[in-house]
Amino acid sequence: MKKNMYILGIESSCDETSASIVRNGVEEIATVIASQISVHKDYGGVVPEIASRQHVKKITLVLEECLKKADMKMKDIDAIAITYGPGLIGSLLVGLEAAKTLAFINGKPLIPVHHIAGHIYANSLVEELQFPLLALVVSGGHTEIIEMPEHYKFNKIGGTLDDAIGECYDKVARVIGLEYPGGPKVDKLAKEGEPTYKLPVPLKDDSYNFSFSGLKSAVINLAHHEEQIGRKIKQANLAASFQKVAVESVISKMRKAIIDKKAKTVIVAGGVAANQGLRKAMEKLAKELDVKLSIPPMKYCTDNAAMIAAAGYYAYLDGRRGDLTLNSKSTDVLK
């Protein structure tokens, strides 16, 4: 085993084309992200076919730029980590083919990384992970609580029964009339309002599961009802009301999980980990239950290849390898 392993990570599962080089799963050397936000904005969301084409356009440039930024050549890279799934299949395939090609031409190991493992390992770029830990994964496609007894061992104890929290944020943003990507805008607006609208707290049961479709429908119905009776929605108040209930729902399940599992370390991961309301509420909960909490800085919350390269290092140590038959998967359980 080399003292220093430089992993080149590639991420293209949704609307960001990204490459990054990370040393030993902890130190980011260089990262390049080409975001497609401006391309999808006019459509109010990510258009899969357009996303794939954008990845094709950008992938080579992003890879070249990343190596240049790191002042490294492919010969300096020890392995290539790639998001094989889950995500948009056409988008995933672009990154995967690039990764396979680079691995094959340069004779480097190929490491398949699950996108959610990447989000979790974003925390490893900030501080050393301490096990056992509980990871709260909140993104556009996932809302899960995962137990990790040690590096690269994942045990899902709960998840959403329907929509992901980020998906719900984006939908609510649309109802309020905010532009894509709506999650961060709802978050910002929530700070300016008061939670005056009454919305149902979802799934108040004993499980570690979540449900967001009912809350989403409640916001849509409320907006329609106000419109029908000729009343103008107070946008900031609706954002604040929604955020309060969404965060409360996550916190109540996390409280139960931390107590039941006697967790000492908790991490938050995924795009919605950037949410100010959730960050504050998690900090308060961690203090109350006396657990160590780690939330990545904003730049590691949303999709990036540094998290994939970091996860790739630990996946490599776990013996995980891909070959030229490796395929992308639009859905896949983290294991």
Ligand code: KG4
């Ligand atoms: O992790 P990510 O970049 O992509 C997925 O893997 O899904 O997460 C994107 C999701 C989007 O739904 C976006 O609206 C949401 O994360 N998001 C937020 C915030 N920042 C990003 N949601 C609420 N508050 C935020 N500040």
Ligand code: ZN
């Ligand atoms: Zn993501």
